[in-house]
Amino acid sequence: MKISNDIQYVGVNDRTTDLFEGQYAVPNGISYNSYVILDEKIAVMDTVDANFTHQWLDNLQNALGSRKPDYLIIQHMEPDHSANIQNFLKTYPTAKIVSSAKAFAMMQNFFGTDFSDNRLVVGEGDTLSLGKHQLTFVTAPMVHWPEVIVTYDSTDKVLFSADGFGKFGTPDTDEPWADEARRYFIGIVGKYGAQVQALLKKAAGLDIQTICPLHGPVLTENLGYYLNLYDTWSSYRSEEEGIVIAYTSVYGNTKKAVLQFADKLKANGCPAVVLHDLARCDLSQAVADAFRYSKLVLATTTYNADIFPFMRSFIDHLTERNFSNRTVALIENGSWAPLAAKVMRGMLEKSKNLTFTDTTVRILSALNDDSKKQLEALTEELCREYLARRDETANKNDLTALFRIGYGLYVVTSNDGKKDNGLIVNTVTQVTSTPNRIAVTINKENYSHHVIKQTGILNINCLTVEAPFSVFEKFGFASGRSVDKFADCTPLRSDNGLVFLPRYINAFMSLKVEQYVDLDTHGMFICAVTEARVISDKETMTYSYYQSNVKPKPQTEGKKGYVCKICGYVYEGDPLPEDFVCPLCKHGAADFEPIK
Numbered sequence: 001m002k003i004s005n006d007i008q009y010v011g012v013n014d015r016t017t018d019l020f021e022g023q024y025a026v027p028n029g030i031s032y033n034s035y036v037i038l039d040e041k042i043a044v045m046d047t048v049d050a051n052f053t054h055q056w057l058d059n060l061q062n063a064l065g066s067r068k069p070d071y072l073i074i075q076h077m078e079p080d081h082s083a084n085i086q087n088f089l090k091t092y093p094t095a096k097i098v099s100s101a102k103a104f105a106m107m108q109n110f111f112g113t114d115f116s117d118n119r120l121v122v123g124e125g126d127t128l129s130l131g132k133h134q135l136t137f138v139t140a141p142m143v144h145w146p147e148v149i150v151t152y153d154s155t156d157k158v159l160f161s162a163d164g165f166g167k168f169g170t171p172d173t174d175e176p177w178a179d180e181a182r183r184y185f186i187g188i189v190g191k192y193g194a195q196v197q198a199l200l201k202k203a204a205g206l207d208i209q210t211i212c213p214l215h216g217p218v219l220t221e222n223l224g225y226y227l228n229l230y231d232t233w234s235s236y237r238s239e240e241e242g243i244v245i246a247y248t249s250v251y252g253n254t255k256k257a258v259l260q261f262a263d264k265l266k267a268n269g270c271p272a273v274v275l276h277d278l279a280r281c282d283l284s285q286a287v288a289d290a291f292r293y294s295k296l297v298l299a300t301t302t303y304n305a306d307i308f309p310f311m312r313s314f315i316d317h318l319t320e321r322n323f324s325n326r327t328v329a330l331i332e333n334g335s336w337a338p339l340a341a342k343v344m345r346g347m348l349e350k351s352k353n354l355t356f357t358d359t360t361v362r363i364l365s366a367l368n369d370d371s372k373k374q375l376e377a378l379t380e381e382l383c384r385e386y387l388a389r390r391d392e393t394a395n396k397n398d399l400t401a402l403f404r405i406g407y408g409l410y411v412v413t414s415n416d417g418k419k420d421n422g423l424i425v426n427t428v429t430q431v432t433s434t435p436n437r438i439a440v441t442i443n444k445e446n447y448s449h450h451v452i453k454q455t456g457i458l459n460i461n462c463l464t465v466e467a468p469f470s471v472f473e474k475f476g477f478a479s480g481r482s483v484d485k486f487a488d489c490t491p492l493r494s495d496n497g498l499v500f501l502p503r504y505i506n507a508f509m510s511l512k513v514e515q516y517v518d519l520d521t522h523g524m525f526i527c528a529v530t531e532a533r534v535i536s537d538k539e540t541m542t543y544s545y546y547q548s549n550v551k552p553k554p555q556t557e558g559k560k561g562y563v564c565k566i567c568g569y570v571y572e573g574d575p576l577p578e579d580f581v582c583p584l585c586k587h588g589a590a591d592f593e594p595i596k
Contacts, residue, residue, distance in 0.1 A: 001171075003035065003210060003218055004156040006133065010034045010044075010059040012052040013170040020168065024187055024284050028169035028180075032056075032080055033214045035160065036063045037153065040131025041070040043098075045151065045160050046214060047084035056084060057091060068092055071120070071128070073135075074099040075162040076148050077106040081214055086111055089118060096120045098128065100139065102147035122149065138202050140164070142195040144188060150199070157209040163189065164199065165226055166215030178229060181216065183288040185233050190291070190321035196234035200227065201555075204569070205583050225488070228470065236324045237468055238294040241503060242272030243382060246286055247299035247331075248279055248308040253366040254333045257375065258299050260367070261331070264379040269386035269393065278310040287317045290326075294503075295382060299331035299361075302340045311340075315347045324352040325466070329378055333363040357381050385536040389492055389502070394533050396495065401507035401532035404462040405430050405438070408540045411461040411475050412440060413499045414451045420491060420499045421480030423448040424472055426543050428460055431526065438511055441524045447481040449523055456513040458525070459498045464538035467504040469550050477567065477584070494531050506538045562592040570595070 001009035011033035020026045032048035034056060042064065048056040060069075069092050074082055077099075085097065085107065098120045099107075108114040122128070128135040133155045140148040143164060151160040167181035189196060211219040211226065219226055232239055243265055249255035258275065265273050272293060276286035290296050300311040328348065332340035341360050348354055359378040363371045387393040405428055412423045427441035440460065442449040452458050463471065474485055491499040500508040511527035541550075554568040561572040567584045571592065580589045 001218075003158065003212060006038050007153070007156060007158060007212075008036050008038065008063045009218065010036050010056065010063050012048050012055050012059070013172075014049060014052065015170065016051075021188070024168065024183070025282055026168045028173040028175065030168055031170045031215055033171075033212065033216075033218075034060075035212055036060060036069070037130060037133055037135075038063070038067075039133045041129075042067060043071040043073055043128070043130055043133075043135065044069050044088070044095075045073050045212070046075055046081045047072070047088060049080045050083035053084050053087050057087065069095050070130075071096050071098050073151060073160075074103055075150060075160065076145060076214065077103050077110070078145065078163075079110070082107075082110070085115070089115070093118075098122055100147050100149050103149075106147055138199070140195070140199045142192045143199055144192050144195075152206055152208075154207075157207050158212055159203065159206065159208045159210070160212045161214075163214050164196070165211050165219060165230065166213040167217075169216060171217040177217070177219075177226070181226075181229070182233065182239075182292060183284050184215070185230070186288045186291050186321060187284045190233070193234040193236055193322055196230065200231055200234065201552075203227075228488075231470060232468075233291065235468060236291070236322055237466075238326065239292050240272060240294065241386070242274065242293035243270050243295040243297060244274045244276065244286075244289045244293050245297040245299060246276045246278055246290065246311070246314055248277070248301065248310050250301055250303075250308070254299055254301055254331070254363065257331065257333075257361075257363055257367050257371070261297070261299075261375050261379065264375065265383060268379055268383035269390050270383055271386065278308075278314050283314065283317065286314060287321070290318060290323065291321070295327040295329070297329045297331060297382075298344050300333070300340050300344070302332065302334035302338050302343075305337075305339060307340045307343045311344070312347070315344060319347065319350050322351070323348075324354065326353075327355045327357065327382070329357040329359070329361075329382060331361040331363065331378075333365070335365045338362055338364070388533050388535045391495075396531045396533055398534045399436065399529070399532050401462075401509055401534050402430050402436065402438075402529070404507040404534075404540050406540060406542065407544075408542050409463050409467075409472075409546055411463060411471070411501060411505075412442065412448055412452075413459040413461060413501075414448050414455060414457070415498055416447075416451045416454075416480070419480075419484050420486045421448055421451060422475040422485045422499070422501075423480070424476035436529045437514070438509065438527045438529060439524055440511070440527060441519065441522050443522050445521075447479050451480075452513065452525060453516065453523070457496050457498060458511050458513070458527070459494060459496070459500050460509045460511060461501045461505045462507045463541040464504055464506045464536070465541050465545055465549070466538060467541055467550070469552060471504055472546070472550070473567070473584070477587070494533075496530060500533075506536045506540060507532070507534045509533075556595045559595055561595055563595055565591050565593055 015029040035045040037043045104114045122137045124139045136152045247258045330341040361374040429439045494510045496510045510531035515526035517524040552568045554563045562576045564582045569584045
């Protein structure tokens, strides 16, 4: 398989292994990817599992023809990628092994030698010229071993990403990428979110057109989709609104309650309800789903003054992988001394930013009138925001939505007649209560100002403290004239036909412009409220909270150059080119300041 004119795939498919790493079911197999870059000098990227030595060497020989490789680049020392280093050197004894210092120390442990006669040690920012192709090495410690490096080919704009962006299944498996990539990431890399975030920041400054991972397919299209998922997974945010119910049941009564509860959730607008019987399901899939969706319900029995073993194992898997930023509800069953809720809550204490529901359901052996009422109360609590988003069940005249207005941050949505638009603002004020009037001030240079002046309508979305930086990147760092800010989501609409955000808001208001005030550089729209909905009780995002907790802190220590005042991107070098454009927020050189 050709990756480019000069890069070929020489990996292998493993369709015989049933459990990857001895624990993850791989019904569609797993691939061990290896690549060769053919230039004046030839570099081979990683080897494969020991069970496929001859197949890999055959693939390599077919790609090389009569030529010999100059380098073997080892990015990751797990045996499924490094097992054939010695076999490679037996076949090509003059080649150099290129890897990190930590990797060579591991080679000593694995093979009894650190290949001192053939080694070339590389670190952060080191380069290797193959002729036309220039390789740059980027350290990626603990993604997910300490020795990992990734390699960027600036000629073909290819990122060789080690285990990053890998998935279960072979490259030719016909299945959605995200499902098995999510299970792979959460199970194997999930503990190291901070390290993945650091690597993503390094990658943001590279022009990447192809990603070549060590497992799964080569990624060549819509790379933003994969990068956004990795950003979501590694920052422990949920991908989708929905509720996972993970349960165990000894005699069937807990299961009966869970099934009734699931029906209630669906009837009350929950967009996705996923059930996992922990004694029978694929545990890695249950864990992946818990990270995928926004809410988790744990239902189990008290067992030996503790909880049922499968539930304990499940919670251990969650906390080991830094489960956080979720709403959690508990359902316990016990015949004489229920303790399950207390035990489960105690096990989750090490997790960050969990919001436990006010309602905990207690079942005494089997459902009765009291526990059924508790299920109803829990359903109402978990589904309140879903009902508020649906036209047929929402209270559209809930003026307590105005209480969400403060010195906060908001997304103003509008529509130019062809596409929806959104803009971050921090100047929204209630100016009168009788009648209700809202003032929204927008810079005249923003496309939204132009659109709202023409249409006379807008929506104000009140962001919550759960909103990630990606929301501010999307709505604050690009113009709606040239970018479709809702291209990658299915938005919801209010009665005026405009978008309101499906996530990360606690209220929205639909406004009709009654008066316009020209403020020189800005325009103030004085508006009447035509619709107001409260979505949730989450805290409103204030400007100070954004600055302290959401906006990335520039990593400037020990660096010389300039930092973007908008997003914190660091440009190393002097002088800053006058035509430089920030690769993150797309702002120009005028929005950079010298590092002090």
